[in-house]
Amino acid sequence: xxRRDALRFGCAALVGGGLAGRLxxxxxxxxxxxxxxxxxxxxxxxxxxPYSSSFYYESRPNIAxxxxxxxxxxxxxxxxxxxxxxxxxxxxxxxxxLEREVAFVPFAGTDDLSRSHFETQDSIxxxxxxxxxxxxxxxxxxxxxxxxxxxxxxxxxxxxxxALPLAFQGSATVPNLSLKNVGKSAFDERQAGIxxxxxxxxxxxxxxxxxxxxxxEVTQKMAEEMAASSRSAINTKGFELEAERMGxxxxxxxxxxxxxxxxxxTHVGEGSAQGNLAGNLAGLGRGLQVFSQTLGxxxxxxxxxxxxxxxxxFRENGNRGTDHGHGSVYWVLGGAINGGVVAGEQLPLSRTTxxxxxxxxxxxxxxxxxxxxxxxxxxxxxEQAARVFPEAPPRDLKLV
Amino acid sequence: MNPLRQARxxxxxxxxxxxxxxxxxxxxxxxxxKAPASAAALPVFQRTDTLWLERxxxxxxxxxxAELHHLGRQRYLERQLEAPDAPLxxxxxxxxxxxxxxxxxxxxxxxxxxxxxxxxxxxPDGTAKVEARKALNEHGNKLANEAIRSELLRAIYSPSQxxxxxxxxxLNHFSVHQRKATLRWLVAxxxxxxxxxxxxxxxxDLVLATLEHPAMLEYLDxxxxxxxxxxxxxxxxxxELHTLGVGAGYTQQDVQQLARVLxxxxxxxxGNPPRLKAEWQALYRRDGAFEFNPARHxxxxxxxxxxxxxxxxxxxxxxxxxxIVREPACARFISLKIATYFxxxxxxxxxxxxxxxxFSRTDGDIAAVLREMFxxxxxxxxxxxxxxxxxxxxxxxxxxxxxxxxxxxxxxxVNWLNGLGEAPFGRTTPDGYPLTEASWASSGQMSRxxxxxxxxxxxxxxxxxxxxxxxxxxxxxxxxxNRLYFEAAEPFLAAHxxxxxxxxxxxxxxxxxxxxxxxxxYE
Numbered sequence: 001x002x003r004r005d006a007l008r009f010g011c012a013a014l015v016g017g018g019l020a021g022r023l024x025x026x027x028x029x030x031x032x033x034x035x036x037x038x039x040x041x042x043x044x045x046x047x048x049x050p051y052s053s054s055f056y057y058e059s060r061p062n063i064a065x066x067x068x069x070x071x072x073x074x075x076x077x078x079x080x081x082x083x084x085x086x087x088x089x090x091x092x093x094x095x096x097x098l099e100r101e102v103a104f105v106p107f108a109g110t111d112d113l114s115r116s117h118f119e120t121q122d123s124i125x126x127x128x129x130x131x132x133x134x135x136x137x138x139x140x141x142x143x144x145x146x147x148x149x150x151x152x153x154x155x156x157x158x159x160x161x162x163a164l165p166l167a168f169q170g171s172a173t174v175p176n177l178s179l180k181n182v183g184k185s186a187f188d189e190r191q192a193g194i195x196x197x198x199x200x201x202x203x204x205x206x207x208x209x210x211x212x213x214x215x216x217e218v219t220q221k222m223a224e225e226m227a228a229s230s231r232s233a234i235n236t237k238g239f240e241l242e243a244e245r246m247g248x249x250x251x252x253x254x255x256x257x258x259x260x261x262x263x264x265x266t267h268v269g270e271g272s273a274q275g276n277l278a279g280n281l282a283g284l285g286r287g288l289q290v291f292s293q294t295l296g297x298x299x300x301x302x303x304x305x306x307x308x309x310x311x312x313x314f315r316e317n318g319n320r321g322t323d324h325g326h327g328s329v330y331w332v333l334g335g336a337i338n339g340g341v342v343a344g345e346q347l348p349l350s351r352t353t354x355x356x357x358x359x360x361x362x363x364x365x366x367x368x369x370x371x372x373x374x375x376x377x378x379x380x381x382x383e384q385a386a387r388v389f390p391e392a393p394p395r396d397l398k399l400v
Numbered sequence: 401m402n403p404l405r406q407a408r409x410x411x412x413x414x415x416x417x418x419x420x421x422x423x424x425x426x427x428x429x430x431x432x433x434k435a436p437a438s439a440a441a442l443p444v445f446q447r448t449d450t451l452w453l454e455r456x457x458x459x460x461x462x463x464x465x466a467e468l469h470h471l472g473r474q475r476y477l478e479r480q481l482e483a484p485d486a487p488l489x490x491x492x493x494x495x496x497x498x499x500x501x502x503x504x505x506x507x508x509x510x511x512x513x514x515x516x517x518x519x520x521x522x523x524p525d526g527t528a529k530v531e532a533r534k535a536l537n538e539h540g541n542k543l544a545n546e547a548i549r550s551e552l553l554r555a556i557y558s559p560s561q562x563x564x565x566x567x568x569x570x571l572n573h574f575s576v577h578q579r580k581a582t583l584r585w586l587v588a589x590x591x592x593x594x595x596x597x598x599x600x601x602x603x604x605d606l607v608l609a610t611l612e613h614p615a616m617l618e619y620l621d622x623x624x625x626x627x628x629x630x631x632x633x634x635x636x637x638x639x640e641l642h643t644l645g646v647g648a649g650y651t652q653q654d655v656q657q658l659a660r661v662l663x664x665x666x667x668x669x670x671g672n673p674p675r676l677k678a679e680w681q682a683l684y685r686r687d688g689a690f691e692f693n694p695a696r697h698x699x700x701x702x703x704x705x706x707x708x709x710x711x712x713x714x715x716x717x718x719x720x721x722x723x724i725v726r727e728p729a730c731a732r733f734i735s736l737k738i739a740t741y742f743x744x745x746x747x748x749x750x751x752x753x754x755x756x757x758x759f760s761r762t763d764g765d766i767a768a769v770l771r772e773m774f775x776x777x778x779x780x781x782x783x784x785x786x787x788x789x790x791x792x793x794x795x796x797x798x799x800x801x802x803x804x805x806x807x808x809x810x811x812x813x814v815n816w817l818n819g820l821g822e823a824p825f826g827r828t829t830p831d832g833y834p835l836t837e838a839s840w841a842s843s844g845q846m847s848r849x850x851x852x853x854x855x856x857x858x859x860x861x862x863x864x865x866x867x868x869x870x871x872x873x874x875x876x877x878x879x880x881x882n883r884l885y886f887e888a889a890e891p892f893l894a895a896h897x898x899x900x901x902x903x904x905x906x907x908x909x910x911x912x913x914x915x916x917x918x919x920x921x922y923e
Contacts, residue, residue: 177847197899210843
């Protein structure tokens, strides 16, 4: 893909019309933002490898990623004097890093110490101050979406998931559609027309119309996709395929997206340069690259953040895997970001700097970091930023 | 039925049969829709009767319509309130009796799971350990899936429909998530013994039953709440989500005091009673998998909601819960929530106020509160305006489409509920699922709902396959244009829905449009 194709889809959507529903009233300018949630707690230090730490190699006799070798162009990619990037994403995320389209924020995470997947996922998605009364109907993307309604940018939100995630709770109406296994649309044009007509004077009419349109549009894009792939014999699958579809939808209409990707809970047989985790990372890397390519010129107007609920134990366990830990590494991607850096507060990694003698500490609170990033991206006032992340003074890492 | 309406029904029936070969159903049921003659013999059934029944049950079927005809609203309601636990239809009863969770034994299961975890942790790393962990997980998954299957089958087929609605409502109100700790081994028992048993009883008994169930104690961490190591999680949610509601006037101080009252209430530890000092032995308490351990209890004096509670053991819990549920805020909070589920997203204030008074006057008699609500003029006036949440949509569609015919495979229902975002025992946060339209009628959810309507309407949903994915019985599609439809639905359809049905090109499509219509999705 196929920058030309992407542009063509953009034109088709403009000319095609018929998608003038409330939810599709996308602004013609303003940034796009996609949050990629890696559910399961991905093993961050086997992605962003602290290769200057001999303690890393002592802690992971079987699963450490080997130090970069300047003479090899397939091993880990040196990013700076301390960090290297896993070989699994060398050709995708690594290449983008060299183009300054990727930054990493290590030692990132939350103050949630439960080490429970769902409790930490919930607390991240809610994004509310610790210790207070929690409002389970208010996620930070929901608050962001509502906040942007008051700005000129105004978001057109979408969740690429089966069910609306907690992160989007509290926003008026956010459409959701998983692009994983989209079958043929259940309804042809005639049937969809009849269904729409049934709700003609009903207050759900916009939702019904948008839902049917979105579904048909995705079906149509898939038909184009199949035609394209049979020509170029590209066989995309898994996250790559979802990412390409996301790219098309975000190119044309949506400006605030969410997707989650599972399979990161590597307690057993995690692998190192190759294996389970490497396979997942490679798929994620290819997907994000495809996403950037699908957006074409609009990639410069887009920011992606990849995060996960926690990092994993710094030491490998007895099953050549890792267990639930604390600090993680977040990714920031975009065509026009100040990338090619490993940003935020950092520490040399040794036994004494581990959190509770087992995990990466959290030095960069995710609410402060995302708040800082959102502030720059949309030019939010301090009051607006505080609506999204209350009681978390934004921390501007100047990545966008 | 008035003559005009009858004539219209005949026209519709004739038009349907005129669809010809596609309409296998007209021939298959011996002459197609036979509404006019038989329905005319029955008393007039009003639109509000259908809608009333839709809400007092998980959706109309022939049997409930006949019963309402026969009894009228008041007697129908009394039968539902006064005689819960009506026997299930024989095939469903057999189905449920064959499940492992029919013999749920939390004490034994928790002991087994605990021992199994211990032995797995002691195993050397390797394939055997991985396999053992996998087997344990699979057993937990099986039990949780059986719990879900039981709830769905009861929701569809129990003649005690109102009781089952309240079971769902309370399971959601006292929400637990199956993925935490050992809850997969516990949720079936939680639904049966903590919730179903008290669903139409007194609210205080319900609170205490959930408080003494290991599912709740594990889910909200009270099994870790001990003197000197206070965990406030459950104490907070007990007041905020279960009884008083946020903003009811209690303070962080009250939360801390209640947490102290709750210290020592936990889950039995692998069958071994703790060794206790002599003066504590009489205070030790055990009921099933629930344990009150005085050695973990804070015996100091507490002040809760302005009352002094003398430290003396588990009796403090009963005293504290009594105090809380007698607060006027509790009566209002629970009444408002029930009315939001059954009456309207914003229920009439006067009705909620009367329900709250009934709640207070009867010491939290749930049946009395429901009686006040279902027979109120405000309830009648609000009929037709409540959007079905995913559970009500899915269950009512199966009840309507298959009308008493027992489905064998509940997995498609589980998938639909997951897809619509209302998985049973699947709410991760303790607040339960929202009860208002805004959370269920997004564009993505509407198109998903239509696809489910199509799956049911076209008979492609594999509902009659074996649960384990075995061979399907020959089924075909359901006949929604049946007597039930002509009696209780057709006369009241909106014009746009009639138009849509008139444009259907097959029975399957007609079924799909009906289940997708606003008429079917609101009650």
